[in-house]
Amino acid sequence: MLALLKDVIQRRELLGILVGRNLKIRYKNSALGFFWSLLVPLFMIVIYAVFLHVMRFTTNLPMLVVGIITWQFMSMCLGDSLHAVVGNANLITKSAFPRIMLPLSTVLANFVNFLLSGFVLVVYLLVVRADFAHVAWLPLVMLTHLALATGIALLFSTANVFFRDTEHVVSMLLLAWFFLTPVIYSDAMVLDNTGFPPSLKALFFVNPMTGIITSYRMALMGWANPGWPYLLLSLVASLAVLLAGALLFQRCQDRFGDEL
């Protein structure tokens, strides 16, 4: 565990170069380049806004925008992590370097993208005069989000080395997770629904993304409910995922060279 951390700190230059490589490659040869990381969520927002409107759901555009942009970071990390190790087989089999740099660099490259789209998000929220009363919590929310994304990336980048079925499982898993997380709806819709038993509501908040997205809305839109304990719950769950991911990765990384 400590060895992994030491590797990361000692070889941060490699991490920086890999992050830069990931960003460059993603938009190489595309005319719109970085704007795609804005256009994709924008299209999703438009589609869901129209869908929710047509289906006569009560919705709120800033809430939808915050939800989709923050969800996008998670879904991109998960998707990219599948190829973080497998897609760099030639590096792994031909050179020795801390393998953890590969999933870590895909997460950080997506994080850079997320920060850029987050900047556009903040401009939008200023335009619609959102309430930034609780913005001081934002760093902790982002840290929780980053920890969860890293943990997930470590788990799935490792799993895909040994089981290529992971890719198919992930596309289904992402879809289910998307609807189980308050991305296009609010946590209140679940909490206030008297039809759900309390145990089911508790389960809803075990999903760390519930607390994370709700906390983003608290920090960026001044929402007061359901309160910060949910963020702490998410933080604990995210750190647990991160720990599990790091342990799995450390156990399996020596075998990457033979499997690829």
Place this chain on the structure above:
Amino acid sequence: MSEPVIQVENVSKRFRLRGMGTRTFKSAALDLLLPGRAPTREFWALREVSFAVQAGETLGIIGANGAGKSTLLSLLARTRPPTSGRLATTGTVSSLLELGAGFHPDLTGRENVFLAGAVMGIPRRIMAERFASIVAFAGIPEFIDQPVKHYSSGMYVRLGFAVAVEVNPDILLIDEVLAVGDIAFQRKCLDKMEEFRQRGKTMLIISHDLATIQSISDRILLLDGGRVTGLGRPGEIVDRYKAVVRAQQAGAMRREWGSGEIRITGVDLRDRTGQARDRFAYGDLIEADVHYEARQRIENPVFGFSVATDGGMRIYGNNTQIEGHRIPEVEGRGTLHLSLGPHTLGPGTYLLSFSVHSADHRVNYHRVDHGFPILVEGDRPFEGSYMPVQWRGP
């Protein structure tokens, strides 16, 4: 003697070969539910390999394809863990397991150089200092800011080699890279490796180019089937390897058939002094003991032999009948002696065949074609069997 910088102790490497390429959930589940289903085959790429390399030494590694050479280098480069045993290296290691491995086609030459440096753990500051000499060595200044996917394969490998040698490692691992690039670049690589040697760096080199590896190595390690079958002076080990290859070649060409009343059970080749050998100089006497076994009493058998090139073309054949050596009868085991020479063969590999048949040529008892390879060494590289020549004019 200085301290060893590479120590390999009892290293073995096992690969598990599964029925189908990648493991899937289905196969994992089936393996759990039905142990014993489609047993995973094991393959030992290296078995109990031990050796040490001193600082400043150049060790050549030779062996047939699949002997474990590349696996050995990948263990030393630490891209795979050994299954058992211990490897220790002192100092920085740069590996050329594949030229330009890890280059990304969409990145420019410049970006790839810094990426490769970072992968090897060279600080950016130092890479920036060496950048000019890397570009100069690769000889592609005008293309350095182009994506490497537009490079010719020669430019690609030149840049890969340049990065690996210019990072100035203490130990350089090179896997069969002399085979790529044009003659000029190969010359440049050899010069660079010579310069490395003079600066007291340690190198491990895999190559199938035996002449080159013999000339640049201090010692040579011979691997066969994952085991060390030789480690020592280059000339000696290369000769031993060539003998192994000859035996294998002959094995592939070898044919035997016959009715079996008499069988040729073996042939021992010796020199004039009675020493067993399969290498002869021009003009040497080749002595052969032909061992046979007759299941029943056979009268007037005829023993014959022939000499063929390594391609199987017969250049000389003769037998006891033609030479008037009458054998009244044979029964049980026995040995026939043949003195051949002084021979007049040119340098190269030749395949000897032996046969035994009836006096009227109707029954072929046993025939072993191309079963016994010999190597002829000589400084006059004429072809075939020598005949006196005299040139006149013009």
